[in-house]
Amino acid sequence: MSDKAPVLEMRNVDKSFGPIDVLHEISLKVHEGEVLCLLGDNGAGKSTLIKTLSGVHQPTRGQMMMDGQEVRFPRPRDAQEMGIATVHQFGGTYPLMSVGRNFFAGAEPTKGFGPFKVFDRQKANQIAVEEVQKMGITRITDGDRLVGGLSGGERQSLAIARAVYFGARVLILDEPTAALGVKQAAHVLRIVNEAKRRGLAVIFITHQVMHAMAVGDHFAVLIRGAIAADFRKGEKSREEIADLMAGGESMADLEANIDGMADA
Ligand SMILES: Nc1ncnc2c1ncn2[C@@H]1O[C@H](COP(=O)(O)OP(=O)(O)OP(=O)(O)O)[C@@H](O)[C@H]1O
Numbered sequence: 110m111s112d113k114a115p116v117l118e119m120r121n122v123d124k125s126f127g128p129i130d131v132l133h134e135i136s137l138k139v140h141e142g143e144v145l146c147l148l149g150d151n152g153a154g155k156s157t158l159i160k161t162l163s164g165v166h167q168p169t170r171g172q173m174m175m176d177g178q179e180v181r182f183p184r185p186r187d188a189q190e191m192g193i194a195t196v197h198q199f200g201g202t203y204p205l206m207s208v209g210r211n212f213f214a215g216a217e218p219t220k221g222f223g224p225f226k227v228f229d230r231q232k233a234n235q236i237a238v239e240e241v242q243k244m245g246i247t248r249i250t251d252g253d254r255l256v257g258g259l260s261g262g263e264r265q266s267l268a269i270a271r272a273v274y275f276g277a278r279v280l281i282l283d284e285p286t287a288a289l290g291v292k293q294a295a296h297v298l299r300i301v302n303e304a305k306r307r308g309l310a311v312i313f314i315t316h317q318v319m320h321a322m323a324v325g326d327h328f329a330v331l332i333r334g335a336i337a338a339d340f341r342k343g344e345k346s347r348e349e350i351a352d353l354m355a356g357g358e359s360m361a362d363l364e365a366n367i368d369g370m371a372d373a
């Protein structure tokens with residue numbers, strides 16, 4: 110693994126919005142079959158970082174590399190075409206679309222040809238349901254079901270299954286477990302492991318240390334837009350990671366403060 114170039118890499122990337130500097134000298138890499146967890150407090154710059162990796166924003170300075178070659182993604186579509194699938198925070202699927210439609214949004218299988226091309230609903234539904242089931246979501250059996258009626262975990266799973274099916278090499282998930290219950294979150298974590306097993310490089314953003322530890326091979330902690338720590342699985346304890354995420358303050362001290370407020 111280590112002698113192969115990383116699938117995706119950032120080298121000294123800065124990102125500013127006008128006078129506001131959000132990312133500073135970000136360097137990170139992710140290899141195939143590896144999960145990189147990006148950790149950090151609210152406003153640390155996590156979403157900005159992954160939007161830069163997925164062509165939503167352009168880096169102000171620095172380089173992005175794929176398989177060791179410099180790349181640019183002027184538009185999100187350019188990143189998608191290079192095999193970077195991103196499930197953005199608070200998004201990803203359209204509630205009023207069916208499972209089958211959603212799965213093929215932008216890449217619909219058609220039957221007939223020329224002006225007679227029509228969306229092949231049955232085929233789309235069949236493939237979508239099969240692929241989602243392969244990811245272990247056996248409760249979705251009807252491709253005509255509206256996405257809005259799925260649970261948060263099922264929607265995330267659908268978005269991940271879609272990325273895998275269309276041959277993504279990099280899967281970027283911005284807080285996929287944030288709004289989920291324990292069981293649903295466990296399911297999404299299992300699917301992340303499945304994507305990794307299939308050789309995808311995964312960048313997984315979370316606030317939850319336990320979720321990160323369940324899937325991460327490599328960890329990067331972002332504090333105020335800079336990488337404050339970068340380490341591999343097993344190199345830091347849960348407490349150390351939680352302290353880093355709290356911006357270097359000890360969680361024990363923070364908790365003592367909260368207890369103090371409750372007593373007052
Ligand atoms: N388009 C923009 N213009 C100006 N500032 C922005 C823009 N997008 C993000 N920011 C600022 O960049 C900082 C980082 O935001 P970002 O959304 O990347 O944080 P985050 O780590 O994803 O936070 P959260 O955990 O809350 O999702 C914030 O201070 C935010 O206000």
Ligand SMILES: [Mg+2]
Nearest residue numbers: 155156157198
């Ligand atoms: Mg965010």
